Amino acid sequence: MLRPRRLLLPAAVALLLALTGCSPAPEPTVGLQRDGDGYAVVVPLCPNGEVLSVSVWESSSGARAEWTVSSDGANGAIDRFPLFVTPPGWTAGDHDLTALKPGTSYGTGTAMAANTRDTDFGFTLADLEKLKGDEVLTLKKGGGTTRLKARKFRANALTFC
16 A cells, blocks of 8 residues: 555656656647638637747748747737737737748747647648638647647647646
């Protein structure tokens, strides 16, 4: 039988691994969704308003055009916003990418303070054009992309907070 003192070490190790990012791979943390005639960025609506940045970049040419926005944690209720638009309360970063072109490969990802887990995934305009209704294109656990219903994406993305 394990004594309470012997349970402390495994609990401490589990906590340390979780805090250092050595936990299992995350579920999706950033996604792209249809938004009228364009597309929207979808991110987790973290309860504590963690610092977040989102980037989209061209990955099929030598020159890396990029679009980046970041939040200081005061983004509160913003969990979806039009691609290539800086949401209210967010800060614009690189904005030399302003539109998606057919036949071009892109990447997207997000970063959160003190979280080093990989969230990047690649996509094309053709991938986005295949999205239906409330589907979100996002990182597939283990690599690649997947399409999820927006509700499932949001539930899964909260594990990143």
